[in-house]
Amino acid sequence: MLLPLALAVGGCATPDTPAVPSPSFSAAEEALYLKRFELQRNAAIEGGGLPAYDPLEPVRGAERYQPLPEAEPRIARQALADAQRFAAERKSSAFLVWHDGALVKESYFGGADRDYLVNSKSLAKPLTAIIIGRAILEGHIRSLDQPVADFITEWKGDPGKSRILVRHLLDMRSGLLPQGFGSGPENVLNRAYLHPRHDEVIINEYPLVNDPGSRYEYANANSELVAPLIERATGQRYHDYVSDALLIPLGAQGGTVWVNRPGGMAHAGCCIQLPAQTWARLGILLLNDGIWKGQRLLPEGYVTKMRTSTAENPHAGLGVWIAGNYIRGRGPLHPSMDAGKTLHSEPYADRDLFLFDGNGSQVVYIVPSQGLVIVRTGDRPAKDKPWDNSYIPNKIIGSIERMPGEAMPKPQASGE
Incomplete structure (x- = not known):
């Protein structure tokens, strides 16, 4: 189930968790984030989600597709x-x-x-588990028990996040902040979904609240982290690897995926559109x-x-x-x-x-x-x-x- 934005999710009300914005983000990027936040907030008031994903990039499928x-x-x-x-x-x-x-x-x-093209929402999450399996078979990842910090090297010196394993992103036991309610644009849950550098927000701003492996807590951040992990493990952009390693061998049709900015990171935890x-x-x-x-x-x-x-x-x-x-x-x-x-x-x-x-x-x-x-x-x-x-x-x-x-x-x- 996709719980995309802190404003619109079900579950426990968590304390508003402000982020510490990265000084590397430009004023234009922060302005785009605020624009997206307002669009989502207005849609949430009406009971809906983000009106549209922008920008979208193609996800290639098989050239000779057969039903x-x-x-x-x-x-x-x-x-x-x-x-x-x-x-x-x-x-x-x-x-x-x-x-x-x-x-x-x-x-x-x-x-x-x-x-x-089906708006996958959290149908995208099992796709992240499948693509991790492809990367293991192809030798890009050693095993489910490899530390994520081998790829997200920003976590190497962190005493908590350095203990998160690849399997913890897939079974929701990473210890990262669970999905919950957050009211304002400063909330890290909102920034982790809507920011044009959302992957960097998750890597650098998103808090660890439980020991890795100790507790199940649903969080979109877990699945979103699969995209930068795959990119660093394979040297390919996430959706290109999904195409080459999975969709094309399956003879499947492709579609589109939301990327956080032109040429940027795909949203792996949601927002890929593929036919039924x-x-x-x-x-x-x-x-x-x-x-x-x-x-x-x-x-x-x-x-x-x-x-x-x-x-x-x-x-x-x-x-x-x-x-x-x-x-x-x-x-x-x-x-x-x-x-x-x-x-x-x-x-x-x-x-x-x-x-x-x-x-x-x-x-x-x-x-x-x-x-x-x-x-x-x-x-x-x-x-x-x-x-x-x-x-x-x-x-x-x-x-x-x-x-x-x-x-x-x-x-x-x-x-x-």
Whole structure:
């Protein structure tokens, strides 16, 4: 879930945390930041987000793009129709179902089509975990347990930040200040999102409030730091590496990404726009343990690490959410927080399920035991038609027409 600006997030109210602005930022850069802040504040008053991302840069995809293959479903057609109707009634732009190696349902709504660029919001966060895996496989990063300070060298002498590991950025246990409320432009949460040098703000101004690895706390800063880390590790700009190392090998369509200034740093924690079939391909890659058409794109065992929780949050892995034991409401914040939770009306029909989950209930469900990937993109549903994270996957899993002797799914264990 994207919690982009301190003014507009759910969760605990944290003390207003002023930044100590870098003297290297120009007056023009500070003026642009204030302009963006005012745009966001005015939009937040109306209940919206930043009106537009500016500037955008292209994210290259495959030159010879071919849509995903299609097949007749081995899922009851009525169940697919019911799931599609549920999505359509909740401001969706796309609804896709992949099963047994083929696309068995593909629907678009409200003028969207296969080329429509989905505003990813926090669907971008699992992308950061996948691209770290690519960099590990290609030898740019040693492991998930390598110190971030090996790349963000400004942290080398810091007794706290020097102990942040790569995995801590992905599982939200870095110890960096969590997302919360902040009222003014001096707040570091706002500067870390809207400043034209937001990456430098996070590196140099953003506070550490917990020991690294000791506590789960959702913070966009964690995911945003993946962009400068990848750039320093690979020598490529973040979105160029995403293209060359991931989208092109996947045969996927590209799109656009928000950069903090012309020629500047991409926002890795949000704000990449890619078509729905590209998000489906990322889910299929994880479904197949990091292998695409016989080529290993992620280290062996990496997907298992992605979908392994920590003691600090049993429902969070590396950029993805995990079924774990059933709870009726699960949100992005610390498990003790009541705000921002999404309804799960019943246990998942298969405990093997894990998912991408972004703001507006944009989801990519992945169920390896069922050979199943489900994508729903779009806007936040209306209050009178709330999103239920269990409905679509359970409707579809329960309606798979099984072969003789085929194992039945094992439901999510009760936790309440």
